[in-house]
Amino acid sequence: MKISGAEIFVESLKREGVKHIFGYPGGVILNIFDLLYDDKDIQLILTRHEQGAVHAADGYARSTGRPGVVLVTSGPGATNTITGIATASMDSIPLVVFSGQVPTMLIGNDAFQEADIVGISRPCTKYNFLAKDVKDIAKIVRESFHIASTGRPGPVLIDLPKDVTSAKAEFIWPEIKIRSYNPTYEGNRWMISQAAHLIAKSRKALIIAGGGVVLSGAARELKELAEITELPVTMTLMGLGSFPGSNKLSLGMPGMHGTYYANKAIQDSDLLIAIGMRFDDRVTGKLDAFAPNAKIIHIDIDPTSIKKNVRVDIPIVGDVKRVLTVLNRILKEEIKEQWGEVRKAWLRQIEIWKQERPMTYTYSDEVIKPQFVVEKIYELTKGDAIISTEVGQNQMWAAQFYKFDKPRMWLTSGGLGTMGYGFPAAIGAQISHPNKLVIDIAGDGSIQMNIQELATAVINKLPVKVAILNNRYLGMVRQWQELFFGERYSHTHLEVVPDFVKLAEAYGAIGLRATKPSEVEPVLKEAFKIKKTVFMDFVVHWKEKVFPMVPAGAPIDQMLFEEVKEKPEKKLKAVK
Amino acid sequence: MRHTISLLVENKFGVLSRIAGLFSGRGYNIESLSVGETIDPQISTMTIVTSGDDKIIEQINKQLNKLIDVIKVIDMTELAHVEREMVLIKVAPRQEDKAEVLRLTEIFRGRVLDSSKTTYTIEVTGDEKKIEALVELLKPFGIKEFVRTGKIAMGREGIRKT
Ligand SMILES: Cc1ncc(C[n+]2csc(CCOP(=O)(O)OP(=O)(O)O)c2C)c(N)n1
Numbered sequence: 064m065k066i067s068g069a070e071i072f073v074e075s076l077k078r079e080g081v082k083h084i085f086g087y088p089g090g091v092i093l094n095i096f097d098l099l100y101d102d103k104d105i106q107l108i109l110t111r112h113e114q115g116a117v118h119a120a121d122g123y124a125r126s127t128g129r130p131g132v133v134l135v136t137s138g139p140g141a142t143n144t145i146t147g148i149a150t151a152s153m154d155s156i157p158l159v160v161f162s163g164q165v166p167t168m169l170i171g172n173d174a175f176q177e178a179d180i181v182g183i184s185r186p187c188t189k190y191n192f193l194a195k196d197v198k199d200i201a202k203i204v205r206e207s208f209h210i211a212s213t214g215r216p217g218p219v220l221i222d223l224p225k226d227v228t229s230a231k232a233e234f235i236w237p238e239i240k241i242r243s244y245n246p247t248y249e250g251n252r253w254m255i256s257q258a259a260h261l262i263a264k265s266r267k268a269l270i271i272a273g274g275g276v277v278l279s280g281a282a283r284e285l286k287e288l289a290e291i292t293e294l295p296v297t298m299t300l301m302g303l304g305s306f307p308g309s310n311k312l313s314l315g316m317p318g319m320h321g322t323y324y325a326n327k328a329i330q331d332s333d334l335l336i337a338i339g340m341r342f343d344d345r346v347t348g349k350l351d352a353f354a355p356n357a358k359i360i361h362i363d364i365d366p367t368s369i370k371k372n373v374r375v376d377i378p379i380v381g382d383v384k385r386v387l388t389v390l391n392r393i394l395k396e397e398i399k400e401q402w403g404e405v406r407k408a409w410l411r412q413i414e415i416w417k418q419e420r421p422m423t424y425t426y427s428d429e430v431i432k433p434q435f436v437v438e439k440i441y442e443l444t445k446g447d448a449i450i451s452t453e454v455g456q457n458q459m460w461a462a463q464f465y466k467f468d469k470p471r472m473w474l475t476s477g478g479l480g481t482m483g484y485g486f487p488a489a490i491g492a493q494i495s496h497p498n499k500l501v502i503d504i505a506g507d508g509s510i511q512m513n514i515q516e517l518a519t520a521v522i523n524k525l526p527v528k529v530a531i532l533n534n535r536y537l538g539m540v541r542q543w544q545e546l547f548f549g550e551r552y553s554h555t556h557l558e559v560v561p562d563f564v565k566l567a568e569a570y571g572a573i574g575l576r577a578t579k580p581s582e583v584e585p586v587l588k589e590a591f592k593i594k595k596t597v598f599m600d601f602v603v604h605w606k607e608k609v610f611p612m613v614p615a616g617a618p619i620d621q622m623l624f625e626e627v628k629e630k631p632e633k634k635l636k637a638v639k
Numbered sequence: 640m641r642h643t644i645s646l647l648v649e650n651k652f653g654v655l656s657r658i659a660g661l662f663s664g665r666g667y668n669i670e671s672l673s674v675g676e677t678i679d680p681q682i683s684t685m686t687i688v689t690s691g692d693d694k695i696i697e698q699i700n701k702q703l704n705k706l707i708d709v710i711k712v713i714d715m716t717e718l719a720h721v722e723r724e725m726v727l728i729k730v731a732p733r734q735e736d737k738a739e740v741l742r743l744t745e746i747f748r749g750r751v752l753d754s755s756k757t758t759y760t761i762e763v764t765g766d767e768k769k770i771e772a773l774v775e776l777l778k779p780f781g782i783k784e785f786v787r788t789g790k791i792a793m794g795r796e797g798i799r800k801t
Contacts, residue, residue, distance in 0.1 A: 185657060186664050190707045243710040367701040
C-alpha cells in the first residue's frame with residue numbers, strides 16, 4: 064500500500080523512537096503538521112521562535128543523550144534555526160532538524176519563502192540532505208539519526224520539499240550502510256599501552272576532561288582512571304560533571320576563568336592526559352606558553368581535533384569510553400604501580416596552590432553578589448538539579464560556584480557562546496525530565512534574547528526556574544570594557560530592563576524578586592516549591608567581575624584576581 | 640609545500656561545494672581542482688592541488704577524510720605517481736614566426752586543433768613543468784587565450800617512493 068511522504072516521515076520518526084519534536088509550522092510543512100494533529104505517540108512542542116525550538120531540542124539532547132528533533136517551515140523558519148544548529152555543532156550535540164522546502168519544481172526560482180537552507184547550513188551541520196524523492200524519505204531519516212548520534216555527534220539537517228511530502232510510495236524501512244562513514248571507536252592498542260607507560264613514568268601528571276567524556280558516557284571510566292593513577296582532574300567548561308566537582312581530586316575548570324590551581328597545575332605538569340577535549344583557546348591561553356614542560360596524551364574520537372592546536376606526543380583516536388576501559392585495564396593489570404610518595408608530593412603542591420588562591424569572592428550584606436546566588440542554588444539543590452545557563456558572567460559564575468557531580472546536568476553553550484541558549488534549553492531538559500528541578504542561570508541581557516519562550520514553558524506547564532542575575536549591563540562585555548577599554552561602557556548599559564516579575568506574570572508565570580542578600584534564600588526556596596514556571600529577578604551588584612581572569616592571549620598562569628579592598632563589614636567567603 | 644590530493648567521493652549534488660567549503664571555511668587555498676566520474680558512475684574522483692605547512696596539510700587530509708561523502712583520500716605527494724594537465728593555447732604569431740610556433744608545438748608533442756588566418760589553437764598535455772616551459776617559449780609570439788584544466792593524478796603501480 065502506498066502512503067504519503069508525510070506519513071512515511073512520521074512512521075520513520077516513530078521507528079527511531081521519537082516522542083517529542085520541537086517546532087513551528089508554516090505552509091510547506093503542513094502535510095506533516097496535519098498528521099501530528101492527532102498523533103498519539105509523538106508530541107509536538109510549539110515554541111515561539113525557531114531558534115527556541117532548536118535550543119530546546121539541544122537541551123533535550125544534552126540532558127538525555129538522545130538526538131533532539133526539530134521541525135520547521137521553509138525560508139524564514141529554516142534560517143531562524145541556524146544559530147541553534149551552529150550552537151549544537153560547536154558542542155557536538157546530536158540534533159536532527161527537518162525543514163520544509165518549496166516544491167521541487169520551484170527550487171532555485173526565488174519562490175515565496177524559499178531559502179537554500181542546505182547551502183546555508185552546510186558549514187554548521189555534520190551533514191545535510193535534500194529529499195528529492197518520496198522513496199528516499201525513510202532512508203534519509205534513518206541515515207540522519209545514525210549520522211547525528213554516532214562518531215563525534217552533531218546536527219544533521221534534512222530539507223523536505225512540499226511535493227515530496229505529498230507524493231506517495233510504499234513504506235520500506237531500509238538497512239543503512241554508508242560506505243564512506245566509518246568512525247573509529249577502538250583506540251590503537253599499542254598507543255594506549257604507550258600512554259599507560261608514560262603515565263607510569265610521570266611525576267606530575269594531570270587529567271583534563273572535556274565534553275567528549277560526557278558524550279561518550281565515560282564518567283565512570285574517568286573516575287576509575289583518576290583513582291587508579293591518583294591523579295588530579297580538571298574539567299573544561301563542556302566537561303563539567305564528567306568528574307565529580309566535589310571530589311578531592313577535582314581542580315575545577317582550567318583556562319580563562321578557571322581556577323588558579325588548575326592553571327598552575329597545567330603549567331607545572333610533566334604530562335597532560337587530555338580526554339575528549341579540543342584545546343580551545345579559552346583553555347590554552349597563549350599557545351606557545353601552554354604547559355611548557357608537559358608531554359601530551361590526547362584521546363578523541365575525532366582525528367581532526369588531535370594536533371590541531373597543540374603538539375601531541377601520544378594521539379589516540381577512538382571512543383573515550385572504550386579507550387579508557389583498555390587504558391585502565393593496562394594500568395591495573397600490567398603496570399600495577401603504587402605511586403605513593405611520588406603522587407603525594409604532587410598533590411601536596413596542588414594543595415598549596417589551593418590554599419594560596421582558593422575560589423573566592425567578597426561577600427556583602429548590602430548588595431547581592433551574583434556568586435552568592437549561585438552558591439545558594441548549589442546549597443539548596445545539593446547539586447541535584449539540571450542547570451542551564453545563558454552566556455556571559457552568569458555562565459562563568461555558574462561554572463565556578465556550582466559543583467557538578469554527574470554528567471548531563473549542565474547545559475551551556477561552550478563553543479559558540481550563544482546568548483539566549485539557556486532558557487529554551489531548560490525547557491527541552493524539563494520536557495525530558497518532568498520531575499527534575501531545572502534551573503536556567505541567566506543574565507538580564509541574554510534572557511531577553513529568547514524570553515518569548517515563557518509562553519512555551521507556561522502552556523506546557525513546565526516548572527522551569529530562571530534565576531536572572533540582573534546587573535542591568537551586558538556584564539561580561541562591560542567587564543572587558545572596564546579592564547581593557549578604560550571604563551568606556553560603549554553600549555553595554557541596557558538602561559531599560561523590563562520588570563521581569565511583571566513580564567513573567569504577563570505570560571501567566573510566577574515572578575519573584577530579591578534586592579537584598581537576606582532575600583536570596585527565601586526567594587529560591589519559594590521558587591523551588593512552586594510547581595510552575597518561575598522567573599527570579601536577583602538585583603545584583605552591577606560592578607561585580609568574574610575572577611580569576613586570564614586576559615585573552617596571555618599565558619594561563621598570568622591571571623588577574625579580584626582587588627580586595629578590605630572593608631571591615633565585608634568578609635571573605637571561601638568556597639571549598 | 641605543495642600537495643596533490645586525490646579523492647574518491649560519492650557522485651552526489653552538493654559534494655563539490657562541501658569540499659570547496661571545507662577549504663574556504665578554514666582559509667586554505669585550492670590551487671587547482673578537477674572532478675570527473677569514475678568507471679562507477681556513483682563515484683567521482685577529485686584531484687586537488689593545495690599548499691601549506693605540514694600541520695595544515697595534515698588537517699586538510701583529516702578534514703577531508705571526515706566528510707561523510709568522501710570515500711577515500713590519498714595524498715599523492717607521498718606516493719610515486721603520474722600527474723597530467725592539459726592546456727589550450729591560442730597564439731597569434733606574425734607570418735614569419737608561424738613555422739617556429741609549429742616547430743615548438745611539435746617538440747612539446749602538442750597538437751594544433753584549429754588554425755585561422757592569424758591564429759593557431761594548440762593543445763598540450765603534460766606535467767606542470769612541461770606546460771610552463773612551452774608557455775614561456777610561446778609568450779613572445781603573442782598568446783591571445785589560455786585555458787588550463789586542473790591537474791589529475793594517479794599512483795604508479797608497484798613503485799614505492801623512497
Ligand atoms: C547572540 C550573542 N550576541 C552577542 C554576544 C557577545 N556577548 C558575550 S557575553 C555578552 C553579555 C551578556 O550579558 P548578560 O546576558 O546580561 O549576562 P552577564 O554577563 O551580565 O551575566 C555579550 C553581549 C554573544 N555571546 N551572543
